[in-house]
Amino acid sequence: MTDPVRIGLVLPDVMGTYGDSGNAVVLRQRLQLRDIPAEIVEITLADPVPDSLDLYTLGGAEDYAQRLATKHLRRHPGLQRAADRGAPVLAICAAIQVLGHWYETSAGEQVQGVGLLDVTTSPQSERTIGEVTSTPLLAELSDPLTGFENHRGGTVLGSDAQPLAAVVRGAGNRLGDGVDGAVQGSVVATYLHGPCLARNPELADLLLSRVVGPLPPLPLPEVDELRRERLAAPRRM
């Protein structure tokens, strides 16, 4: 029996505001349903971040919690070492901001980030909230991305980071810029909640295939139905 794929759920105690821990569940289940053993390793504020896991997910957070997470990731740079050796990292919403060079809080304080992404974040005039549809810009992805955004921070990419997708509806990184997310090295980041991987199985399998190699199809009719419903849903906010 092979060792299970170890999925790092990074700081769900502070960065799990919008169900984003579900991304780790989706990753684990999509392996287990294909008879590939997998487990979730929860890394809390009480633990140093290990650099030995196969892939990592980080979720959204509110201001205070986001700052605690940033401090912890800088003090225990296991995630940075893992990303350097190519372990996939999925960063959702506030996690984009945390992994960037710096972000400015809604109170106006500039917080130094982890530095894995060439991005910076400053508050927008209002929160951008609602359903998002986008067209992926990664060659390995063909299906539209769907999710729900809810953020005040507006993120700007530097030249080392590429956007994950072109926004068809919704705001994405910053209202008016027309792009969502960031891709740099092994890090994939997006503002999409939902959770993101529950609504976008192709992205889930892309991250997994970078760990275990090519994967056979996994037909889940309810997931297809969910995608049809959410892609057709109006953006009301």
Place this chain on the structure above:
Amino acid sequence: MGALARWASRVTGRGAGAMIGGLVAMKLDRSILWQLGAGRQTVIITGTNGKSTTTRMVAAALRTVGRAQGAGLRGQTVASNAEGANMDAGLVAALSAARTATLAALEVDEMHVPHVADAVGPAVFVLLNLSRDQLDRVGEINHIERTLRAGLARHPGAVVVANCDDVLMTSAARDCPNVVWVAAGGGWAGDSVSCPRSGEVIVREGGHWYSSGTDFSRPAPQWWVDDETLYGPAGLALPMKLALPGAVNRGNAAQAVAAAVALGADPAAAVAAVADVDEVAGRYRTVSIGTHTARLLLAKNPAGWQEALSMVDKTAAGVVISVNGQVPDGEDLSWLWDVRFEHFGETSVVAAGERGTDLAVRLGYAGVEHSLVHDTVKAIESCPDGHVEVVANYTAFLRLQRTLERRI
């Protein structure tokens, strides 16, 4: 005019009639809340979960105050927004429906507490708990705590009955001069890992908690509960057996009794009154639907869902979980993934509601055997004969209630 609007809202099916009647009154006079609040002793009940239930309990307990004072019928009336319409319009409707009542128990939406309190000048605040609700609608939880804290600071004469197991409500209350601390339980700690006073970590040790950043820790409670007994100041210990299920309702009852005692209620009489509360705006009641009986539970957010699911009878023939994503529910249903669904055993589970597909995907990835039937009544009918537990979020619950009313 109010009565007409109330009727109109009923027949047009636009939700609680109290809301529409109140909206009309508000249009007539913005200061009406201040006028209606004058000359009463008012209890404001707020928090993310348990507002309606606790308000019902406070109203019941306050009726014993009037009786004890021999105030006759007038004293026994308590103005209360029993339908759960907890913003300005609903409050106006509740207060104008009981103009002569000298006591009022008002459920108030968290973000509306400051200006409602400024209008009615409450004698008592009851602070239940704060956790993530519909984030796409009401904003972040720390902002809500600071708004409440600022609102309370303008009412130093009021008694604040606060849940000391809830970090955020403790922060909201702790600068107030007259706080009665109640250990009402805190099942959902996910939103208070960081200290609302310093931004540092909240450390939990058993039932106790403290901030690692500043001098802020769980105050010692004056009231607390266990499975049989309510404990209070000066060695008070009263047996308490509630008609409502769940540990969370024992905490709600403790806060309701403490609030009523602050206004002069006899503790034993107050306990007897809250123990009799058995249905709250249609929640917890059992109805017959064809060959099934169904108990209706309402849950509006992750903490509420976890509480409601803990009340589900695992020996039932079926569990129907009905989820909508209308504006009052919050359109973002990502929180379904924060709820643990992995524990129904052999019970048949049906995902229902307009957003039943979101739930079905959640259940599928949780490894919970389920079916998907969007119509909630049909979902109940699809279960094996016998008793069905129904958990629904806000508009799914309202729609089910309306459907059932039409069938009777």
